[in-house]
Amino acid sequence: MRQCYIAGNWKMHKTRPQSADLAKELVAALKDGSNKYLVAPSFTNLEAVAAVIKGTNIRLGAQNCACEEEGAHTGEVSVLQLKDLGVQTIILGHSERRHSYKEDDALINKKLKLALKHGFEVILCIGELLEEREAGKANAVCETQTVQGLAGVSEAELANVVIAYEPVWAIGTGKTATPEDAEAVHAFVRGLIAKQYSQAAADKIVIQYGGSVKPDNAAELMAKENIDGALVGGASLKTETFAPIAKWNAK
Ligand code: 13P
Numbered sequence: 305m306r307q308c309y310i311a312g313n314w315k316m317h318k319t320r321p322q323s324a325d326l327a328k329e330l331v332a333a334l335k336d337g338s339n340k341y342l343v344a345p346s347f348t349n350l351e352a353v354a355a356v357i358k359g360t361n362i363r364l365g366a367q368n369c370a371c372e373e374e375g376a377h378t379g380e381v382s383v384l385q386l387k388d389l390g391v392q393t394i395i396l397g398h399s400e401r402r403h404s405y406k407e408d409d410a411l412i413n414k415k416l417k418l419a420l421k422h423g424f425e426v427i428l429c430i431g432e433l434l435e436e437r438e439a440g441k442a443n444a445v446c447e448t449q450t451v452q453g454l455a456g457v458s459e460a461e462l463a464n465v466v467i468a469y470e471p472v473w474a475i476g477t478g479k480t481a482t483p484e485d486a487e488a489v490h491a492f493v494r495g496l497i498a499k500q501y502s503q504a505a506a507d508k509i510v511i512q513y514g515g516s517v518k519p520d521n522a523a524e525l526m527a528k529e530n531i532d533g534a535l536v537g538g539a540s541l542k543t544e545t546f547a548p549i550a551k552w553n554a555k
Contacts, residue, residue, distance in 0.1 A: 308526060309466060309510050309533035310550040311342040311427065312540025313367060313395060314349075323349035326543065327356040333547040334362060339533065341550055342393055342427075343540070347381050354390040365393040365427070368401060371414040383422045393425040395535075397453055399472045403433075409452035416453060420461045427466045427512070427535065428453050430493070434473035442471070443492045450496055459501045466510045467493060468535040474515025476537060483524045483531075486513050490530035519548040526552055 318326065323345045334341055344365030345353045354364050370380035386394065396419065397412040412428070419426050430449035432442040450467065457465065469489050471481050481489075490511045498506035513525050514535035525531050539545040 306508065306510050306532045307340050308553070309340040309342070309512060310552075311344065311365060311393075311395075311468075311512065311533070311535045312546055312550075313365075313398070313514075313535055313537050314343065314345045314540060315367070315400070315537060316346055317541055318345065318349060320349050320352045324352045324356050326541070327353045327362070329543040330362060330546065330550075331357060331360045333543050334550055335360065337361065337551050338553055339550060344393070344395055350386070350389045350391060358390070363392045363425075364390055365395055366391045367395050367398065369394050369396070369415055369419060371411055371418060373418065383419055383424065386424070387422060391424070393427060393466075394419045395427045395429065395468075397429045397449065399429060399431055399470055399475060403472065409449060412453050413455050416465075417456060420457065420464055423464075425464045425466065427468050429468045429470050429514070429535070431470040431472050431475075431515070437471065437473065442489060446489055446493055447496055450493055451500065454500070459505050462497075462501060462505055462509065466512060468512040468514050469493060470514035470535060472515075476516070478516050480516045480518075480521050480525070481513070483528050486525055487528040487530055490528065494530050517549060519545055522549040523552050 342363040342365045344367050366386050369383050374382050396415050401407040416426050430446045432445040436445050494506045510532040512533045512535045513531050517534045517536045518539050
């Protein structure tokens with residue numbers, strides 16, 4: 305059985321003390337939770353949050369990394385620096401990186417392979433734009449992003465990959481995919497993994513849903529067979545909204 309995995313992507317929110325305070329509240333709120341948990345603060349707040357969550361059931365995530373280990377890359381942050389801070393997981397291919405910062409599948413794949421080489425877990429985000437969904441291309445877009453994002457990744461390495469399906473039109477908009485629409489894409493992506501790797505790999509891989517996940521819609525989404533948790537943005541910024549999602553347990 306796949307473990308339910310709930311992650312909070314704090315995006316570019318919160319100062320260091322605010323991040324540490326939220327982390328402290330979450331440590332207390334989730335200490336008896338049975339799911340897998342992660343918080344991903346801004347780079348500048350990783351060290352402060354690391355100190356708070358060390359030794360707890362909450363993992364530390366980064367929201368991005370550079371595609372090179374080190375060198376003349378002004379403004380970038382390396383996997384070596386993230387490892388030094390205690391980061392365990394790196395979110396890659398987020399739609400905000402793809403669309404606002406023009407990251408393409410080849411760049412995301414380069415980052416992903418580098419992160420895996422350094423022992424990180426990677427959450428690979430995929431998802432279609434509204435016009436792509438309306439044109440009936442949701443599966444095709446997710447297929448390209450999955451296949452190209454994972455190019456050159458072995459089945460053994462895939463054990464450290466989580467996929468997050470985040471339809472772009474549902475992110476920060478209050479519009480959630482219906483559980484049925486989300487489930488259809490999740491099942492399709494799991495089928496792709498079976499085709500590209502094996503049925504065993506497909507059965508094992510965790511596929512999170514992201515996009516306006518809130519306490520009142522999370523249970524319905526995560527109850528679906530192929531939805532193994534959530535990547536939460538806005539609702540992860542407060543304990544009152546993240547904890548009820550994170551503590552969901554029905555599988
Ligand atoms: P919202 O939950 O704010 O829609 O954000 C989702 C997201 O982008 C998580 O990575």
